[in-house]
Amino acid sequence: MEAHDYSAAQSYLTLLYGEEKVTEMIIKLKAALIVEFKAKDIFRASQLSLLGVSNSHVEKDRKKIHKGKMLSPLLILRDQQNGKLIIADGYHRLCAIYETNEDALIKCKII
Numbered sequence: 001m002e003a004h005d006y007s008a009a010q011s012y013l014t015l016l017y018g019e020e021k022v023t024e025m026i027i028k029l030k031a032a033l034i035v036e037f038k039a040k041d042i043f044r045a046s047q048l049s050l051l052g053v054s055n056s057h058v059e060k061d062r063k064k065i066h067k068g069k070m071l072s073p074l075l076i077l078r079d080q081q082n083g084k085l086i087i088a089d090g091y092h093r094l095c096a097i098y099e100t101n102e103d104a105l106i107k108c109k110i111i
Contacts, residue, residue, distance in 0.1 A: 061096035
């Protein structure tokens with residue numbers, strides 16, 4: 001995990017929730033254990049679309065994958081009220097991994 005992953009997640013989540021709730025979420029994400037889910041299942045549960053191959057962030061992560069570099073785990077929240085996942089950080093990583101292998105297991109921290 002890189003420190004900027006949590007600050008990126010906090011920035012995004014602050015658009016959706018109040019500061020106090022986001023602070024609690026970040027604390028829980030930091031404490032969460034790393035688990036794995038298939039890329040295709042994360043996409044289905046998040047209801048997001050796949051970013052195209054022309055996206056520079058996806059391309060950067062795809063290059064890391066091909067070089068055998070490890071990517072940071074995704075930071076995910078279960079939005080039970082709306083019945084979907086919120087990818088607080090790692091959307092570009094998810095897209096890069098999915099394009100490489102939709103059945104790939106992706107490391108995640110989920111609350």
